Amino acid sequence: MVLATSNMPWDLDEGLRRRLEKRIYIPLPDDEARRHMFTLNLRNVDVGDDVSIEELAAQAEGFSGSDIHLLCREACMEPMRRLIANKTALEIKQMKDEGRLPQAPKVSEDDFRKALESTAPSVNLDDVAKHEEWQRIYGAK
Template identity: 50%
Template sequence: MYFLIIFLQSSDAEEGKSKKGQYEGPDMDLAAMLERDVLDSTPGVRWDDVAGLSEAKRLLEEAVVLPLWMPEYFQGIRRPWKGVLMFGPPGTGKTLLAKAVATECGTTFFNVSSATLASKWRGESERMVRCLFDLARFYAPSTIFIDEIDSLCTSRGASGEHESSRRVKSELLVQIDGVNNSSTTEDGQPKIVMVLAATNFPWDIDEALRRRLEKRIYIPLPNFESRKALININLKTVEVATDVDIDEVARRTEGYSGDDLTNVCRDASMNGMRRKIAGKTRDEIKNMSKDEISKDPVAMCDFEEALAKVQKSVSPADIEKHEKWQAEFGSA
């Protein structure tokens, strides 16, 4: 039985390797680099790992997940969206949502940033964009997630725009346009490639890209219930004292982003350790056991200290700008 399991595991591994080796596009070296740097076949994030944002989850499920589960329904006028843009203040969970989408629908995940597609050689950045979409079609169904897309696709014609930057934008627009118009599987079904993008500056992106990202979803700061859920998710790996009032912490963190709230929980969870090592020498700290350091549960006083130190990172003016852009250009 043991040898059978080993054989099956090695066979699966070889099968995965052979599938990768089957890609035979014009730029094998670029494809190998992209596979190494941006391909993530198992992001491992579920919907339950993302606190709140129920409306954003519903919209993403309708735009991305359901077309993969019900391809016969999403035909003609119901065709899948070419792309989805998630915008909102920093630290609200846009990247986490993208990974959850890829996990929930079982697609191959390409995590791309502007640095990934940058090259000092003339013409290579455009080739990378083309190769990325070729790879995505090869591994279809797949999700291409472009984080901070505003740094890659600012408005064309802006002052100081370099010619190479303009060519990359043009190639990206062409590839998004034809993302699902070619290539079919062996049974005749189209190879579905979904483009997900995220930005903190939606007003900076090119108008033509905004049109191609047909679903534009606002990811707001967490509300009271979402903050409670996020605090519970953050504290699930540590012991919590009975005096901790999660509702009170959630009330006092209004205006905090998801990242801000995580920082509050992290800081509070480390206060017990800080008390334990206070006044001790380096050798004494090294000789302390893990149980000795971590046996103190996180108490309400730890949250009081953390809240006094960790302030919100998103300004009301920033939120107002996002809400104004949502009212003008949002499509969700």
């Protein structure tokens, strides 16, 4: 059995495409899948009470699973960035060595808002349409 993936299946050699008998298009995650992805990505994160997974999932429409992971990582860095703002690397190291580096606060709705401003979906609507057309022509029925 061979399992293969491609972000650009239209670039596959015709001979290879013929040998890959089942061609399945996996679309961008829907709202339910995005909620699940946020839940998984944030399972070990101290998230503020003001953060709504449902709202995040709605705001991340058009995001891939990788985009959602990146968005969560970016939001989780915001509290730490605030803690070390205006400090030199030496000051941060001394604080850490002396046990004075405070624990980062919870990740807030504002942290996600800021992350959303700097994180864009990696897939555009033209790419989605192209994938759907390829699936219509070559995909498993």
